[in-house]
Amino acid sequence: MKIGYISTYPPTRCGIAEYTRFLVEAIYSISDYVKVYVFSDTYGKPIYPYIDGNCIVIPSFNPRAEGYYKELIASIDDVEDLDIVHIQHEYGIFHGDKCLIKLMRGLKKRNIPISITLHTVLHHNKGRRYVKLQREIAENADVVIVHSLLQEYELRAQGVDLRRIVRIPHGTKLLSDKVKADKEELGIPSDKAVLLTFGFLRRDKGLEDAIKVFRLLLREHEDVHLVIAGAPQTKEDILYLSKLTKIVMKGLPTKSYTMIRRYLPLEDLMKILSIADVILMLYKERPDHYSVSGVLHLAMGAGKPIVCSRSSRLIEYTELVPELVYYGRGIGELKILVERALYDEELREKATERIMEYAKKTSWERVSERHLELYAELMERRGLEIDFTLSAMSTLWRL
Template sequence: MRSPQSTRHVAFIGNYPPRRCGIATFTEDICEAIAGAFPDASCFAGAVNDRPEGYEYPARVRFEIDQDDPDSYTRAAEFLHINNVEVVSVQHEFGIYGGPAGSHLIGFLSQLRKPVVITLHTVLKSPDADQREVMRRLDELSERFVVMAERGQHLLEEVYGIDPAKIDLIPHGVIDMPFVDSNFYKDIFDAEGKTVLLTFGLLSPNKGIESAVEALPAILARNPEVVYLIVGATHPHLVAHQGETYRESLQALSIELGVAGNVIFHNRFVSMEELKEFIGGSDIYLTPYRNEEQITSGTLAYTFGAGKAIISTPYWHAQELLAEDRGILVPFADAAAIAAAVNDLLEHPTRMTAMRKRAWKEGRQMTWPQVARRYMDSFDAARAGLSVPAITAADNASYPVPPAKLDHLFRMTDHTGIFQHAIYSVPNYHEAYCTDDNARAFIYTVFHEQEHGFDPAIDRLASTYLAFLWYAFDANTRRFRNFMSHERHWLESNGSEDSHARALWAVGTALGHSNNEGFRNLSALLFQRGLEAVMRFSSPRAWAFTLVAIDEYLRAFSGDRSVAKMQRLLVGRLMGLFQANSSPDWQWFERVATYDNAKLPHALILSGQPEAIQKGLISLKWLINEQTGEGGQFSPIGCHGFWPQGSEKARFDQQPVEAHAMVSACMAAYDVTGEEIWAAHATRCFEWFLGRNDLGVSLYDPTTGGCRDALLRDHINQNQGAESTLAFHLSRSELTRRGYGGPCPT
């Protein structure tokens, strides 16, 4: 049984360093934060290029998108599909994607069959027609939005009509820095004994830095030890069109005002470690932006989280973050107000320290690990809220059984046995072999011969699988081992109880159906030597598999009293479980329904004991009812949580082995009762493989003859492992060797 996947595959789309912009920095930060907070998560990025030569990206960036090439977006969507991505996190700001108002992103999302969470770095109060249309389409094509300020949430609701339930308010992440004295860092940039004012980030006119420079004469008149650090390179797009005109204007202004000696430019894009030092060594952070509609500022968030005294113009993000005396707001383009605020703080250090502490304490809720957990909650909600295609009456029309195609079975088998897992349709050597799957494979070859007659190629496969089972059996412990490496080293001394019982099921099947005398003789040895151990087993499914094996064995050796005694013992155990745990609304053997569920009623149906057969039919009928979707499709209990009594049953991840167990149990019920309804149920359960399921997609791959591993909430697991492939072929054989295989009977 495949365990539920714990790894979450997340792709982040946006700009990415070494491209220099705030979006790039944010994309890297959130991607690394998720990877750090969730070590089992697989995170990678898709970077949007604004120049033909691209950038020298780190390994985290797995693919690139040409900003202005629509075909590049198509290729990116396909890349995400083939990499089994579960959630796509898109960073959005008008201008970083090509087309009118970045509409190339819409083409990308239209082709993407994945849940999408969009982080909005800008929310416009007065969008133009193109921008409004892009936002409308983003709403249609995404599961959730993330905004970093309450004002953004209100605008989404009021201006764009976004459902409030679809919006997550998650703050901009911050570095987790201690609350320390700024003097600890000042020697690093030769500012010992100075009071340091700081502004950092990419330089452009909308930053309003000239207002801070203009405030310096009034500040220096009362606090001559002040220096103003302006840290950061000029924005690359500004350099491309205007060169360093803006920076040169600031330098000229500082000379004109006679404060050039107190203004220090660090004209470079600093690393995160350097940035921590600059922030740590600053006393007051200035953010004199000119645009009120600035809804997100990473630089503001970083200094706020570090517990710095902040003086800012009242743009939207600052209004929220600096409320409740966590900072000071001054009017736009008002140098005198900036000077008055700086001087007041410096003259009242106790007030400044208290303000810093309030900011720092609030910032503990904004550290990147905290933000990462909230993003993962949003991603999980996006997957949970993804709409599932409705199964309509048209789906009842026809799902003809495809012809037998065993290419993948041969591909998955070498001279040792069948490989457990596949990467797509290619055998995965890393996880090599197991007794469970070789037992299933041997059962299939026995039934194939019974249905189609002798085939030398299938006979060779059967010999390989039986040889594996013989090698797996330890004569000293009388137990089957289960897992074997590719180097033929057993990875355990005893396998699970279930794997032992599945091996008995396989050799019992050979005794009941095979015409190969050598196979039968060796199977008899394994069955007789391995049966006694089951008396000490506690797994109900191991009892059930063994009962199926016993039923097959007794076809050939009905007079074996010791085996018949074991049958009565195990039937009694299952009946005891049913009587202890069942109720009118819970017709089941345990307090939780887990995996391979139908094998439990299947075992009772084969028992030959009237009361046990009746309980088996009752519990199987209950299981069928509970695993039937609204459109009549088979909808098995998912292995990602199973179904504890009194709780909601897991809908995903649905496993092929569940469909096979149901097909096999229903056909056993048909054989015992002769009632056609059981064959109809079996056929419907088989159609789950072919597309009559909760997603309306086929798990069976007719090009390879393999079967995909699971039906997930929003896609299928594309790997074609042995368990899944054999579940399909065994299910198919259950129907075709009894003469079924057309449309589902009505």
């Protein structure tokens, strides 16, 4: 089976790029009968195709350029006998409604089955333009993949045929037992309990609340240490982070927290996750946007208790461990939740058990199995010959 992904791809620093790499690696880990091409963005990449692991990366488009679909179609035409094209869609990447639809129509003319993952589904309150676009995307795709029930039924409410929609959870990277790190590597005393918040450092990540609750905890608990790890994503984020460190963190003892202000390679991130005792995800709601947090799945893969806000991006966790969900009733409420996550051993054990069960169910290997099964179904509908098998150890599953 020849699969073509249209997506950003590392070294581009974005969640979709990492998502696609995780998915591709997992597909190769479970099947010996696939060949994957990634028709990627051109940012930070050579002008010629290259090999990344087992897949062939073909830098093909600048998503901000007018008419980018022409470059993509040309690159796809250079690869013979693609069995499926899968678009990893995010509004921050694919600018210009007409270009995307022209791309999909061009693929349909070539009789290539089209799968598209809508990583963000916009609520109808965003306006008729986006309702029309999301309908057009669905009409031109063989299948639309979403990650959550909220996304699934929002599309249904907008008139998308439910039979075209398939829900596959976001994949989860499980923290390997081989990852070894200790707190002292980061200059943190080994007897400190680490509160971690990580990912792209933006205004909507609730960093102020994390710092405020940490300041409150320090008054009663000398054994806590805050780690903020990640990089700003835009110029606006850089200014926000500068203000945060100057004003919000002012007066905190410098040895009580660690700021790691850089983009973290996966290996470094896994080490930091391994030393965390509690993870804070105090996201602000983004009105009219339905998506699922990739950072949440990295956190769950580490099997650590998470204290999170009631954000639609975190809906999986709010259903999984409601005891540790912050309702936004004030820092006092948040302090109690963090203390429970740190010191209530019975709750920590229950939370960890539920988290790990869900993390294994949504592991990248299992999610990639569902993708391959779906691709085979699409090929069968088109009367195309299917030539792939999964490894003997894998079992196809339905969600």
